[in-house]
Amino acid sequence: MLGTMAAERLPMPAPTPDAAPSTVGAAPAGKTRRRAGRPVARVLDQNGITTAALELISAKGYDGLTMAALAKSLGVAPSALYNHVSSKDDVLLLLEDHLAAMVDVSAFGTEPWDVAVRKWAWSYRDVFSKHTPLIPVIAVLPVANAPKTLAMYEAVTAGFRDAGFPEERIISAIVALEAFVFGAAYDVNAPEDIFDAGSLADQVPNFTAAVDRLAAEGHAMPTNVAFSLGLEALIAGLGALRQ
Amino acid sequence: MLGTMAAERLPMPAPTPDAAPSTVGAAPAGKTRRRAGRPVARVLDQNGITTAALELISAKGYDGLTMAALAKSLGVAPSALYNHVSSKDDVLLLLEDHLAAMVDVSAFGTEPWDVAVRKWAWSYRDVFSKHTPLIPVIAVLPVANAPKTLAMYEAVTAGFRDAGFPEERIISAIVALEAFVFGAAYDVNAPEDIFDAGSLADQVPNFTAAVDRLAAEGHAMPTNVAFSLGLEALIAGLGALRQ
DNA sequence: ACCTGAACACCGTTCAAGT
DNA sequence: ACCTGAACACCGTTCAAGT
Numbered sequence: 001m002l003g004t005m006a007a008e009r010l011p012m013p014a015p016t017p018d019a020a021p022s023t024v025g026a027a028p029a030g031k032t033r034r035r036a037g038r039p040v041a042r043v044l045d046q047n048g049i050t051t052a053a054l055e056l057i058s059a060k061g062y063d064g065l066t067m068a069a070l071a072k073s074l075g076v077a078p079s080a081l082y083n084h085v086s087s088k089d090d091v092l093l094l095l096e097d098h099l100a101a102m103v104d105v106s107a108f109g110t111e112p113w114d115v116a117v118r119k120w121a122w123s124y125r126d127v128f129s130k131h132t133p134l135i136p137v138i139a140v141l142p143v144a145n146a147p148k149t150l151a152m153y154e155a156v157t158a159g160f161r162d163a164g165f166p167e168e169r170i171i172s173a174i175v176a177l178e179a180f181v182f183g184a185a186y187d188v189n190a191p192e193d194i195f196d197a198g199s200l201a202d203q204v205p206n207f208t209a210a211v212d213r214l215a216a217e218g219h220a221m222p223t224n225v226a227f228s229l230g231l232e233a234l235i236a237g238l239g240a241l242r243q
Numbered sequence: 244m245l246g247t248m249a250a251e252r253l254p255m256p257a258p259t260p261d262a263a264p265s266t267v268g269a270a271p272a273g274k275t276r277r278r279a280g281r282p283v284a285r286v287l288d289q290n291g292i293t294t295a296a297l298e299l300i301s302a303k304g305y306d307g308l309t310m311a312a313l314a315k316s317l318g319v320a321p322s323a324l325y326n327h328v329s330s331k332d333d334v335l336l337l338l339e340d341h342l343a344a345m346v347d348v349s350a351f352g353t354e355p356w357d358v359a360v361r362k363w364a365w366s367y368r369d370v371f372s373k374h375t376p377l378i379p380v381i382a383v384l385p386v387a388n389a390p391k392t393l394a395m396y397e398a399v400t401a402g403f404r405d406a407g408f409p410e411e412r413i414i415s416a417i418v419a420l421e422a423f424v425f426g427a428a429y430d431v432n433a434p435e436d437i438f439d440a441g442s443l444a445d446q447v448p449n450f451t452a453a454v455d456r457l458a459a460e461g462h463a464m465p466t467n468v469a470f471s472l473g474l475e476a477l478i479a480g481l482g483a484l485r486q
Numbered sequence: 487a488c489c490t491g492a493a494c495a496c497c498g499t500t501c502a503a504g505t
Numbered sequence: 506a507c508c509t510g511a512a513c514a515c516c517g518t519t520c521a522a523g524t
Contacts, residue, residue, distance in 0.1 A: 036490040037524030043489070067517060077490050079519075084488090088517065132379065139429035144441035154447035161449055168460055169472070170453040171438065176473025179426030180419075186382035187422055195414065198387035204397035206404055210413040217411055229412070230419025230477060237476020279509040280505030286508070310498060319508075322500075326507050331498065 034075075043076055044084050050094045057095075062133040065091075092137045093145060099134070100149040102127050108159030113242070114235050116159050117177070121231050124181045129188035139182060164242040173238045180234060184227045277318075286319055287327050293337045300338075305376040308334075335380045336388060342370050342377070343392040351402025356485070357478050359402050360420070364474050367424045372431035382425060407485040416481045423477060427470045 034043075052073045056065050067088055071078040085091050104123035107116035128135060143150045153174070160170045195211045197204055219225050277286075295316045299308050310331055314321040328334050347366035350359035371378060386393045396417070403413045438454045440447055462468050 034489070035524085036522070038488045039524085042487085066515090068515090078517080079491080080489055082518070136375065136379070136429065139426070140433050140437070142434060142437050142439065144439055144443065147443060150440055150443055150447050150450065154450045157447075157453050158449040161453070167453055168456040171457045172465065172469040172472050175430060175466070175469035176423075176427075176476070179430055179469070179473060180423045181426065182429065183382070183422030183424065183426035184419075186379065186425065187418060190383050191385060194383070194385050196385065196387055197393055198385075200387065200390060200393055204393050204400075206401040207393065207397045210400050210404070210410055213411040214414045222415065223418070226415040226418035226422070229415050229481065230422060233419070233480020234473060234476045236480050238472065277508070278505090279503070281507045282505085285506085309496090311496090320510070321498085322510080323508055325499070 044074060044080060046084055046094055048074065049081065049084055049091065050098050053091055053095055054098070057131070062131075067091075089137065092134055093141065095131065096134045096138050096141065097146040097148045099127050099131060100146065100152050103152055105152055105155035105159075108155050109162065113159065113163035114239055117235055118231065120156060121177060121181055122227075124178075125184050125188070125227065128182065129185040132186055132189060135182050135185060166241065166243060169241055173241065176238070177234060180230055184223070184230070187223045187226065190223065287317060287323060289327055289337055291317065292324065292327060292334065293341050296334055296338055297341070300374070305374075310334075332380065335377055336384065338374065339377045339381050339384065340389040340391045342374060343389065343395050345370050346395055348395055348398035348402075351398050352405065356402065356406035357482055360478055361474065363399060364420060364424055365470075367421075368427050368431070368470065371425065372428040375429055375432060378425050378428060409484060409486060412484050416484065419481070420477060423473055427466070427473070430466045430469065433466065 049070070053065060053070055056069060056073055060069070067078050067081055070091070071081055074081075081091075085094070104119055105116075107119045110116075111119075128138075138149075141149070143153065156174055157170055160173065161167065165173065195207075197208055197211075201208045214222060214225075292313070296308060296313055299312060299316055303312070310321050310324055313334070314324055317324075324334075328337070347362055348359075350362045353359075354362075371381075381392075384392070386396065399417055400413055403416065404410065408416065438450075440451055440454075444451045457465060457468075
């Protein structure tokens with residue numbers, strides 16, 4: 001649908017040995033002026049676009065990820081991007097799939113089910129907590145457009161099956177865990193004073209007392225306490241479905 | 244910080260009896276032309292803006308919620324909105340707080356803890372599944388700016404305390420449940436074929452088999468199966484913390 | 487096929503001017 | 506205090522022209 005599936009692995013025309021793997025025809029941004037017309041060597045590809053987008057995000061955040069800024073960092077005109085992606089959403093999809101490959105599924109098949117789920121969920125949350133603007137895209141994304149995401153699901157599904165999960169419950173269990181992971185990824189970015197009721201504190205005494213009691217425990221990352229609490233409940237509850 | 248707290252309940256100057264409650268000075272959009280300068284009766288307030296935004300969203304979706312469209316539906320110039328809200332994000336905050344008041348917390352204090360949590364969580368998910376663009380805002384929103392949201396938390400916290408929850412775990416448990424609810428709200432909007440691997444199906448046999456087995460059960464809303472599975476696990480696991 | 491450059495139809499937001 | 510109207514600095518995207 002979005003036309004982003006083809007991996008575009010085509011032979012590079014005499015690749016310069018010192019070039020970064022994702023840099024194709026190259027020309028460092030804004031060095032020499034390219035004249036109009038098709039260039040002799042292709043300048044862009046989806047890999048390079050993805051890498052440049054990640055660099056831009058890590059430097060300027062998602063607010064800095066505009067098609068214009070992305071094009072500039074690649075040394076092309078904004079319109080050139082549309083030869084390789086169909087829209088900005090398509091760029092987000094490329095990012096999502098790249099990140100999915102960084103989620104740790106290695107423990108499925110080598111470690112007990114609960115250990116593997118725990119590793120996977122923490123890793124999944126950590127990766128996407130730095131990329132929450134992708135969550136609305138992922139949560140609704142047909143997997144057919146994201147091969148690495150699909151590979152992640154395959155590893156997790158196999159782990160669940162081998163652990164004795166009834167096959168007709170596996171997808172639902174994964175969806176439930178993912179929902180928790182995505183919500184928790186937002187929570188990581190919440191400001192410290194998110195639960196400070198301010199001047200309304202005396203109108204919500206139970207809430208304020210509970211917030212204070214948690215604060216008194218002095219956890220470095222209270223978001224991790226909540227994540228652990230919920231994840232362990234899910235692991236215990238879902239694990240009981242195994243037979 | 245955003246200055247949206249004051250409820251602005253000021254006496255209406257001779258309210259027309261047939262006017263909608265949130266309509267203030269009124270003039271149905273685009274009827275008579277208002278000349279520049281301060282109008283005799285105020286035209287806007289935060290309540291009216293919230294109501295108009297909700298109508299706009301239900302008619303055109305969140306893509307249709309622009310400051311220009313919102314202003315037009317209220318019969319004012321876009322810049323007039325900025326006398327009542329500090330930004331578009333501020334409008335989203337008003338919406339969020341309005342919706343928080345629609346979440347059902349009535350069972351806390353009248354029904355057993357697990358029943359109350361179940362009702363709350365389903366209701367919370369249902370309300371926000373139609374408003375997922377608010378989730379990134381909520382998840383990171385200081386509660387001091389959202390009095391109705393705060394009231395919801397107070398009711399839930401009291402319910403947890405009365406059910407014997409250790410006070411220092413209540414907030415973490417609520418945060419965990421909320422993370423799940425927010426993630427699940429996205430899932431409600433996922434397309435039916437989200438898990439269709441398409442041409443890659445034979446590369447992910449375990450996944451495809453699991454997807455097919457779930458589909459074979461023919462649930463009207465598979466998202467509800469996942470939500471129920473996860474929620475019951477959370478209720479059981481978190482409920483075990485009571486003493 | 488794959489670039490450039492110009493253009494389009496929006497966005498959210500600011501601010502002087504008016505009453 | 507609270508409107509209008511004009512303006513600003515962006516956005517993502519399209520498309521003809523060039524090689």
